[in-house]
Amino acid sequence: MKNLRFINFNSKKKTQETIHLFGERVTGTIGRTLISCILVMCFFYATPLIINFINQEILVQEFENKSRKIMVYKLRGDKFEDTESENEKIEIFDEKDLLSDILTLNDIENDSIRLSASTIKQLFDETNYTLDDVRKNKLVKPVALTWLPYEIKKIENTKKRKELFLQIVLPLVLEENNKIKLDRLKLFSIINKSNNTELEKRWLNKKYKQYGVNSKDLSMLKIRMDEIPISLALAQAAKETGWGTSRFALEGNALFGQWTWSGEGLKPKDSDSSEGHKVMKFNILQASVRAYQRNLNTHKSYKDFRKARAELRSQGKELDSMILSKYLDKYAETGKRYVETIQKIIEQNNLKDFDDAKLLPSSKKLESLI
Secondary structure, eight states: OOHHHHHHHHHHHHHHHHHHHHHHHHHHHHHHHHHHHHHHHHHHHHHHHHHHHHHHIIIHHHHHOOOOGGOOOOOOEEEEEEETTTTTTEEEEEHHHHHHHHHHHHHHHOOOOOOOOOHHHHHHHHTOHHHHHHHHHOOOOOOSSSOOOOOGGGGGOHHHHHHHHHHHHHHHHHHHHHHHHHHHHHHHHHOSSSSOOOOHHHHHHHHHHHHHHHTHHHHHHHHHHHOOHHHHHHHHHHHHHTTTTSSSHHHHHHHSOEEEESSSOOOOTTTTTOOEEEOOOOHHHHHHHHHHHHHHOOGGGGHHHHHHHHHHTTTTTOOHHHOOOOOOTTSTTTTHHHHHHHHHHHHHHGGGGGGTOOOSSSSSGGGGGG
């Protein structure tokens, strides 16, 4: 009997130990499962926040193109902030002042007929206007066309298509650079005088507004009021329009892809309807070139571009498009890849040959620039 009771006791003890061990395992399993569930939930909750933070704070800052927002036709008295001054003062200016001359140019009544590619080619041949001649003699015919020809996208020969595009855009870029050259000559004349006339003061105030210099800082105006290298402008126009074949170029004279949120423009076909932006539309090609130059010369995204240009000036060097293009990574969402593309276009098409080209004068005032 003693042995039997001993066996029963041992059996009961083992059963209790088994139940206890099983309970611990169950408890441990439930605990681990609960912890795992919590971790998984935290992961799925935190991941979108992390991704959103990276997109907004890192990727967007590097690649998102915000620079084109300056070129909008709001005309509602909206203000735009800039922080270019050495003391980090905030420059606030009215877009209507900034774009006044562009708007005036763009509002010119245009009844001209869009010329065909063959007609334009004939015009160039009759005036002996060829790129080979420009490369040799550095003189460009003052031909200002209003539209690109629709047929340019049908020219299968790549070389001929590129040549026609450059022949059309080159005089327009030179014309705008000439205007800036004349303005700079007048600015230096004013700077070197101890007293200025009322007419000169009014001219200065007008230029301060056009270049967004509310502080009326002459040194800042001198930095902003400067040329864009011909080869750089040609390369960007070629890139933005696909050598003149894009819908934006053919339908809206948009050579440089500037955006607008409330003005007249063309809606990108693949854009999100919620974005609201359009590609700015111009009545004439010349207005597009002027808007592009004003963009690079005033927007805070290109502060380093202007600083590098000013340094080249102070060293007595020519404006080098290969150097200055490095500071245009904010012009497109692709960032540094955009810069590499622009530089490749310049090199492969020998566009620097046109940097020292001169536009044949259409008036006595322009003869001094030849």
